[in-house]
Amino acid sequence: MATAPPSTYSAVTLNIxxxxxxxxxxxxxxxxxxxxxxxxxxxxxxxxDQGQCxxxxxxxxxRRAVACxxxxxAAEGREITTIEGVAEGDRxxxxxxxxxxxxxxxxxxxxxxxxxxxxAVIEEHAAGWPSAATDDVRPEAGPPPLTAEEIRERMSGxxxxxGAYVSIVQAVARAAEADARAAQDAPDTQGAxxxxxxxxxxxxx
Amino acid sequence: MKEFGYERAADVSGALALLDADPDARFLGGGTNLVDLxxxxxxxxxxLVDVRELPLDRIESTEDGGLxxxxxxxxxxxxxxxxxxxxxxxxxxxxxxxxxxxxxxxATVGGNLLQRTRCGYFADVSxxxxxxxxxxxxxxxxxxxxNHAILGASxxxxxxxxxxxxxALAAFDAVVSYETTDGPGELPLTDLYLPVGDTPxxxxxxxxxxxxxxxxxxxxxxxxxxxxRKVRERASYAFAIGSIAAALDVRDGVVHEVRLAFGAVASRPWRARAAEAALTGGPxxxxAFAAAADAELAAAEPLPHNGYKVTLMRxxxxxxxxxxxxxxxR
Numbered sequence: 461m462a463t464a465p466p467s468t469y470s471a472v473t474l475n476i477x478x479x480x481x482x483x484x485x486x487x488x489x490x491x492x493x494x495x496x497x498x499x500x501x502x503x504x505x506x507x508x509d510q511g512q513c514x515x516x517x518x519x520x521x522x523r524r525a526v527a528c529x530x531x532x533x534a535a536e537g538r539e540i541t542t543i544e545g546v547a548e549g550d551r552x553x554x555x556x557x558x559x560x561x562x563x564x565x566x567x568x569x570x571x572x573x574x575x576x577x578x579x580a581v582i583e584e585h586a587a588g589w590p591s592a593a594t595d596d597v598r599p600e601a602g603p604p605p606l607t608a609e610e611i612r613e614r615m616s617g618x619x620x621x622x623g624a625y626v627s628i629v630q631a632v633a634r635a636a637e638a639d640a641r642a643a644q645d646a647p648d649t650q651g652a653x654x655x656x657x658x659x660x661x662x663x664x665x
Numbered sequence: 666m667k668e669f670g671y672e673r674a675a676d677v678s679g680a681l682a683l684l685d686a687d688p689d690a691r692f693l694g695g696g697t698n699l700v701d702l703x704x705x706x707x708x709x710x711x712x713l714v715d716v717r718e719l720p721l722d723r724i725e726s727t728e729d730g731g732l733x734x735x736x737x738x739x740x741x742x743x744x745x746x747x748x749x750x751x752x753x754x755x756x757x758x759x760x761x762x763x764x765x766x767x768x769x770x771x772a773t774v775g776g777n778l779l780q781r782t783r784c785g786y787f788a789d790v791s792x793x794x795x796x797x798x799x800x801x802x803x804x805x806x807x808x809x810x811x812n813h814a815i816l817g818a819s820x821x822x823x824x825x826x827x828x829x830x831x832x833a834l835a836a837f838d839a840v841v842s843y844e845t846t847d848g849p850g851e852l853p854l855t856d857l858y859l860p861v862g863d864t865p866x867x868x869x870x871x872x873x874x875x876x877x878x879x880x881x882x883x884x885x886x887x888x889x890x891x892x893x894r895k896v897r898e899r900a901s902y903a904f905a906i907g908s909i910a911a912a913l914d915v916r917d918g919v920v921h922e923v924r925l926a927f928g929a930v931a932s933r934p935w936r937a938r939a940a941e942a943a944l945t946g947g948p949x950x951x952x953a954f955a956a957a958a959d960a961e962l963a964a965a966e967p968l969p970h971n972g973y974k975v976t977l978m979r980x981x982x983x984x985x986x987x988x989x990x991x992x993x994x995r
Contacts, residue, residue, distance in 0.1 A: 534673075
C-alpha cells in the first residue's frame with residue numbers, strides 16, 4: 461500500500477526559560493538551530509554539532525542535554541532552560557558567579573555549556589547519583605564526596621579547547637559547596653533533580 | 666539531512682501502527698545515535714515515530730526477585746535506581762561508564778541496545794561498508810581497525826557493538842521484550858544480535874517493525890558480587906577498547922557461579938561461556954582465571970592492529986575476577 465508522503469514541517473510551541481515561543485520548524489531543525497537561528501538565543505553554542513563537545517548543553521525538564529542531537533519538534537512540551545535563563549534577573553546563578561570569580565574559562569565559547577552542565581551536576585550529586593568515579597555505587601554507601609575526580613568525571617561531557625579545566629573544577633566545587641550550605645539552611649528544598657517534579661531551589665539561593 | 670515526517674506515538678499500539686504503515690519509518694527514542702546518523706546520511710528515514718513519551722519508563726521488581734526495566738527508561742534513571750545499584754551494581758557501573766551525563770539523560774534503554782556500530786567506515790557514506798551497503802566491501806579489514814572485533818567477526822564485517830549497558834545485561838541473563846502488530850515476543854539479550862556471517866547488515870533477530878518495550882533481569886546470582894570495568898583511550902567519555910562485566914559467587918573456596926561478558930570485542934555483547942564453564946567448580950586463583958580467559962580467547966581471530974585486545978581481555982578477566990574474589994572474601 462502506498463503511503464502518502466508525510467509533512468516535513470510542523471508548528472511547535474517551545475517553552476524556553478518560562479516563555480512560550482510558537483514557530484513552524486522543518487523537522488530536521490535541531491533545538492540548537494531553533495534557539496540560535498530562529499529565536500536569536502545565541503547563548504547556546506554550536507561546537508561539534510554531533511554530541512561530542514557539550515558546548516550546546518541546555519536543561520530539558522531540569523536535566524542537562526545536548527541541544528544538537530535534540531530535534532526541536534520533539535522538544536515540544538518540555539521545559540527548556542538555556543544559559544539565558546539560568547540567572548535570576550540581574551542576580552547571577554552561583555555557578556555563573558563561581559566561574560567569574562575563579563576564571564573558569566579562557567575564550568568563553570564552551571562556557572555556557574559548561575555552566576548549564578555544572579548546574580545539573582550539582583543537582584545530580586545532591587540527589588545522590590553515583591558516577592563512574594564512584595568506588596561503591598550501592599545506595600548503602602551513601603553519596604560520594606564531590607572530589608575533584610568526581611567533578612572531572614561528571615563534567616567530562618564538556619570539552620574546553622583552551623584547557624581551563626583546573627579552574628572549571630574549582631568553580632564547580634565552590635558552587636556545589638554554596639549549594640550544599642543553602643540546602644542545609646533550608647532542608648525542605650532538597651530533592652531529586654527533576655525526576656519527581658520537585659523544585660530544587662538550593663542552586664538559586 | 667533528508668526531509669522526514671514526524672509523529673509522536675501516544676501508546677504502543679499506535680506506535681506499531683504508524684511504523685507498520687510506512688516501511689521507511691523509524692522509531693525515535695532519545696535520538697543520540699539516530700539523529701547523529703541522519704545528519705551524516707547513514708540513516709535516511711522518511712518518517713520518525715517518536716516513542717520517548719510512551720508509558721514504558723518504569724523500573725519495577727518482578728515476583729521472582731528480578732527487575733523489569735521499561736524501554737524508555739533513560740540511562741541516567743537506570744544507573745541511579747536504588748534496586749539496580751544494590752542488586753546489579755555492575756549494571757550501574759556499565760551505564761555510568763558510557764557516554765556523558767548529557768547523553769545518558771537523553772538515551773533510552775531500548776535505543777541503547779539498537780545503537781549502531783561506531784566503525785569509522787560505517788559512519789562515512791563516501792566509503793564502502795557491507796553493513797551500510799551490502800556487498801560494497803569492508804575497508805576496515807585492510808585499513809583502520811585497531812578498535813575492531815577479535816571474536817565472532819567475518820570476512821564481511823569486523824565492526825563492534827559499542828554498548829556498555831548491553832555487556833552488563835548479557836552477564837545478568839537479561840531478556841528483551843518486544844511488541845509487534847502480530848503480538849508480543851521476547852528474546853534473551855544474547856540472542857538479540859544475529860551472527861555476522863555474510864549478512865552484517867542484518868543486525869538483530871527482532872521481527873520487522875518490532876518495538877522493544879523492556880528488559881527483564883532474573884534475580885542476580887545469589888551472594889554474587891559484580892563489577893564492570895572499561896578500558897578506553899582517555900579517562901572518560903570515550904567508547905571502550907575492551908570492557909568486562911563480571912559476577913562471582915564463591916562458596917567453600919570454589920567458584921559456585923560466575924558470569925562473564927566482554928564488550929568492544931565483537932558485533933554483540935560477548936557472553937564468555939567457555940570461560941564460565943572453565944571456572945565453575947574450580948579454584949579461586951589467578952592461574953585459574955587466566956586459564957579460563959585463554960579458553961574463551963582461543964577463538965579470537967585478531968587483525969594486524971588489534972591483537973592487543975587478546976592480551977587486554979585476558980588481563981581484564983584476571984584483574985576483575987581477582988578483585989571480586991577479594992571482595993567476596995570480605
